[in-house]
Amino acid sequence: RSRRRFEWLPLHHLDTSIILEDPKSDDGRYCERYLHLVGYKYRGVFSLPMLGELFLKIMSLDNEEDKSVALEFTKTIIQNKRIKFYTPKNIEDIITRLEDKRLEHTDKSIFACAVEDEALTLVTLDRKLIGNNRLEAFGIKIKHPKELV
Numbered sequence: 001r002s003r004r005r006f007e008w009l010p011l012h013h014l015d016t017s018i019i020l021e022d023p024k025s026d027d028g029r030y031c032e033r034y035l036h037l038v039g040y041k042y043r044g045v046f047s048l049p050m051l052g053e054l055f056l057k058i059m060s061l062d063n064e065e066d067k068s069v070a071l072e073f074t075k076t077i078i079q080n081k082r083i084k085f086y087t088p089k090n091i092e093d094i095i096t097r098l099e100d101k102r103l104e105h106t107d108k109s110i111f112a113c114a115v116e117d118e119a120l121t122l123v124t125l126d127r128k129l130i131g132n133n134r135l136e137a138f139g140i141k142i143k144h145p146k147e148l149v
Contacts, residue, residue, distance in 0.1 A: 009043040013086070013114035015107075015124035016053045018145060019074060027125050027145075034123065034145035039081035042121075042148070046078070047086045047113035053106050086117045100135070102128050115140055123148065 018035070021028040038044040046054075058070040077083060091112035098108050107126060114122040121141045122129065129135060129142045136142060 007043070009041065010120045011045065011117070012038070012042045012121045012123050012148075013045045013047055013110070013117065013119045014038075014050065014083075015110055015122060015126060015129070016050050016057065017125035018123055019054060019077065020057060020070075021125060030144065030146040030149060031125070033149040035077060035081065037149065038077075038083070044081055044083045045086050045114075045117065045119065046083055047110055047117075048088060049106055049109035049113060051085070053110070086113050088113050088116060091116050094138070097138075098135070100128070100132065111135060111138075111140075111142075121148070 017027075018031045021031045023029065023032050054074065058067055058074070061067045061070065088109070091109060094112035094115050095105075095108045098111070103111075107129060111122060111129065115138045119140060121143050123143055123145055124130065125144060130144055132142060
C-alpha cells in the first residue's frame with residue numbers, strides 16, 4: 001500500500017549539485033532540507049549521466065577520507081530515500097533540440113533524461129538551468145531546492 005502511494009509522489013530528477021553542495025552553505029542547507037522530503041513528498045531519481053558526473057567528482061577528490069565520506073553519503077541517500085535510477089533510452093533527439101550553447105553536454109544529458117522519463121521537475125543549483133524558458137518548453141520544471149521546501 002505504501003509502495004502504491006510512493007508511486008504517486010511527484011517525480012523529481014536530481015542534479016549532481018544537490019548531492020555535492022557543501023551543507024554549510026546557504027544552498028547546501030536548502031539541499032539538505034529538500035533531501036529530507038525525498039521519499040516522503042517527492043520521488044527522487046538519479047539518471048545515469050548524473051551518477052557518472054557524481055562518481056567522477058567524488059573520485060577526483062584528493063583526500064581518501066573525503067572520497068569515502070562522499071560515497072557513503074551517496075549510498076545512504078539512495079537507500080534511505082528510495083532513490084530510483086534512470087538509464088537513458090534515446091535522448092539524442094532531445095539533446096539535439098537543446099539550442100542553449102551555454103549548457104555543458106553533461107547538463108544537457110541530465111536534463112534530457114528528466115524529459116525522457118517524464119519527470120515533473122529537475123532539481124538543481126545550476127543557474128543556467130533554473131528559469132531557462134527554452135528548457136521549460138520541454139514540459140519540465142527546473143527548480144532550486146528552496147522552491148520545494
